[in-house]
Structures are given as C-alpha cells and as structure tokens.
Amino acid sequence: MTGPAGTAAGVVPAAGRGERLGAGAPKALRTLGGVPLLVHAVRALAAARAVGLVVVAAPPEDVAQVRALLDDHEVAAEVVVVAGGATRQESVRRALAALTPDVDVVLVHDAARPLVPVELVDRVAAAVRHGAPAVVPGLPVADTVKRVAPVDGSEQVVETLDRSALRAVQTPQGFRRDVLEAAHAAATDDATDDAGLVERAGGSVTVVPGSEEAFKVTRPLDLLLAEAVLARRRANGSLQ
Amino acid sequence: MTGPAGTAAGVVPAAGRGERLGAGAPKALRTLGGVPLLVHAVRALAAARAVGLVVVAAPPEDVAQVRALLDDHEVAAEVVVVAGGATRQESVRRALAALTPDVDVVLVHDAARPLVPVELVDRVAAAVRHGAPAVVPGLPVADTVKRVAPVDGSEQVVETLDRSALRAVQTPQGFRRDVLEAAHAAATDDATDDAGLVERAGGSVTVVPGSEEAFKVTRPLDLLLAEAVLARRRANGSLQ
Numbered sequence: 001m002t003g004p005a006g007t008a009a010g011v012v013p014a015a016g017r018g019e020r021l022g023a024g025a026p027k028a029l030r031t032l033g034g035v036p037l038l039v040h041a042v043r044a045l046a047a048a049r050a051v052g053l054v055v056v057a058a059p060p061e062d063v064a065q066v067r068a069l070l071d072d073h074e075v076a077a078e079v080v081v082v083a084g085g086a087t088r089q090e091s092v093r094r095a096l097a098a099l100t101p102d103v104d105v106v107l108v109h110d111a112a113r114p115l116v117p118v119e120l121v122d123r124v125a126a127a128v129r130h131g132a133p134a135v136v137p138g139l140p141v142a143d144t145v146k147r148v149a150p151v152d153g154s155e156q157v158v159e160t161l162d163r164s165a166l167r168a169v170q171t172p173q174g175f176r177r178d179v180l181e182a183a184h185a186a187a188t189d190d191a192t193d194d195a196g197l198v199e200r201a202g203g204s205v206t207v208v209p210g211s212e213e214a215f216k217v218t219r220p221l222d223l224l225l226a227e228a229v230l231a232r233r234r235a236n237g238s239l240q
Numbered sequence: 241m242t243g244p245a246g247t248a249a250g251v252v253p254a255a256g257r258g259e260r261l262g263a264g265a266p267k268a269l270r271t272l273g274g275v276p277l278l279v280h281a282v283r284a285l286a287a288a289r290a291v292g293l294v295v296v297a298a299p300p301e302d303v304a305q306v307r308a309l310l311d312d313h314e315v316a317a318e319v320v321v322v323a324g325g326a327t328r329q330e331s332v333r334r335a336l337a338a339l340t341p342d343v344d345v346v347l348v349h350d351a352a353r354p355l356v357p358v359e360l361v362d363r364v365a366a367a368v369r370h371g372a373p374a375v376v377p378g379l380p381v382a383d384t385v386k387r388v389a390p391v392d393g394s395e396q397v398v399e400t401l402d403r404s405a406l407r408a409v410q411t412p413q414g415f416r417r418d419v420l421e422a423a424h425a426a427a428t429d430d431a432t433d434d435a436g437l438v439e440r441a442g443g444s445v446t447v448v449p450g451s452e453e454a455f456k457v458t459r460p461l462d463l464l465l466a467e468a469v470l471a472r473r474r475a476n477g478s479l480q
Contacts, residue, residue: 196400
C-alpha cells in the first residue's frame, strides 16, 4: 500500500482550561528550560522533515498572545494560531479547518509532550505515508495494570490485565486527513484521543513504537524528569 | 474489621537473572547516588515503623556477597539473606520460609523500586492491619491505554480501555501472612505479581493510593529520573 503524497501538518489543541493565560499557571505555558511547554511541542513537530505547517488552537481570548509567544521563538515550519473551541474536539475541528488544501497527513500532538523526538514524529508520518490511515505511537506498559471497582468505600481489584497486549499511547497521532475529518464529523461526544474516534467510526489504527522521551508532563515528577532530559540533551550538544 | 497485630516483614525477591552479580550489570546492583538499587529498596522498607525484618532472596551463588553489601550500609531493621530459587515465585516462597513466627504481615517489594517513600510502606502495612487480606498501591494511568493484536506484520488496535477504572500497580504489596502463603501454595505457574496469585485463589485485593516516587527503574530514563529525585531529596535534607 502507498498513502498520500502531499504535505503533513501538525495540529496542537491547546485551548483547554489549563491553558488559559489568565488561569494562574497555565499548563502549556509552564516553562521547561526557560521555554514554555507549548513552544517545545510546536518546535518538535516543526523539526520533522515531514511537517510543513503547524496549527495551534489557543484559548480564544489568548490568540494574539500565543501568536506573539511563538514569534519569540524560532520554529522550523509555518505556524498558524486559531481560536480553539469549548472542547478539545472542537479545537481539533477548528484547527483542521485552517489547513491548506495541499495537506493530506495530519499529526495531532499534545502540548504536554514537549520532548517528543523528531524521529518519532517522522516515524508516525512515514507510517501514514506508507498506507496506514491512522497511526499511534505506543510503548509497553511498565507496571502491572489492574481494573478496579469501588466496594464499600474502598477500591477493590476486579481483574489483572494481560499486560503483554497493552500499549500506553502517546502523541503525535497521525492520520490521513480525510480519515480524521470523517471521524470528527461522525463523533458525538468529546474525545481526548483522536485515534479513538477513528476506532469508533470503524477504522483501523496501527501502533508504531513510541519513545520514552515522548512522555506527558502532567504530574510534578514529570517536570523534574523533563528538566533532566533537557539538561542531558543540552550537555550532548542537541539544539533543543 | 481489624487485622493481625504482630510484626510486619519485608520480602525482596532479587534472585532473577538480571540480579546475578556475575552478569555484566546486574539490575539490582546498579547504583543510584552511589548506592545499589537493592540497598535503597531494603532501606526504604526497613525505614517503615511497621517493619521489623527484611528478607532478601539473592542469587544462590551470591548470598555471601549480597550479605556483605547490605552489611556495608546502615539499614534500620534486621536483614536476612536467603538463597533464591529459579523463579521469582520460588524466591518469594523461600523468603517466606525464613520468616520468624511473630511475623503476620508480609510486604513484598520490587528491588527495582528504590525510592518508595516510607509513607507508602506504612500505608500498605496499615491497610493490612486494618483488615484487608491483600493490599496493592496503585496510581491512575497517565496515558491512554489500548489493547493491540498483530495483523499482517503490524500491530493494530483492538480496543481503547476505559482508563478511569485502571490502576498502574506498584509495590510493596501487603498481605496477611497466611493469605500470601496459601496463595503461593495454590499457585501452579510463575507469578510476577503476588496479588495476582491471591486473586486467582479467589481472595480480594484492596487498592490504596500509590506514590509517584515508587516508580520502577527499568528503562534508561527511569534511572535519570531516580537520580533527579534523589538529588532533590538530598537538597531538601532527607536522609536517603
């Protein structure tokens, strides 16, 4: 199979409550090595050879400021900032609407995964180029995973899952543009996972190997790890 | 309900292939801040008020060396080193056989979780003391988790799991001694998860909140994070 042969674009939904500039410590603007997480994420996408355009969905009231923030930092591709919606899904939809006609592959990326290696972005894009309609990076799950249920005020184990068949899914998630647009058009509830929309629409989703460094910065220790990874990259002479 | 009122003991199975002293870079003896992971793990268990004894199952050929290693470092409880078995399960069995009669609560801990906070060890032990026959610490899963299957040489998503009901399980796992012994006596195949044995024997397993710092050191980035956590603890004046 061969896939589309046009341009790949990155989409970064960053219009959630945690990302509003007025809201105390907006998540995407928390800094890592002096640079906001969002800027790291956009730069990492843009650094991929495959990517010619990145669309960021910002909180509507902060579009100009996010635009200015991105202008302050060197980014290796064109960046468009649009007003996001009330839900993550609406933000992705608005970003999709801003894509130029030559874009036929879309990479949706979490603003909270600032250190995704460029190799991973290229791997996901290449898998779409080679014919997979939807692609997610995934890693084996390190811990035993159990399903729980509340019983008498405490949490009890219902079952232990077969870990060998589980993957912890990262981003960017890559899609043929028409597949992602159709999945979003068909979706009824809010999705935090674009590949899940494709699955629900009956499409197939391929998993490619993820990267340890594409971890999500959500808990306090994640930021500590991100700082350590960034310090190591700088010590090794990496640009980022 | 109230539980047992005797002594709690820690059990650390560290006799696996990765832990053999002759084998290049044995996992449990990899150092963190100059101290082997195994020593960190034993110290962390021993630091809990609840714990009066720790039994380490070492590779049979390395018992004397592991004994000497632990003697070189201050540990706040009595430590017994026994020869482990060919499987993890056999190692846990041999460690159980070395427990003194006053022990009625057993905490089984991964040697590869060196930075488990003493509060978590106490929380698990307390839950057993308060009547739960088996207790595991668990954290919500940060990434979306999908189940996969191989299709035509690639990996395809079969389903996206409901993450809200999933817990990534850590150690120490705590047990009433008689419950753990019965589960091990009934087990037929090798277990990497002692609570799983209790589940298979029909017992109930309670989940208590885990700790970010109880993460398992398996991948390269884990060691980087462990060094950063340890450096922060030392900067904060913590003893460990």
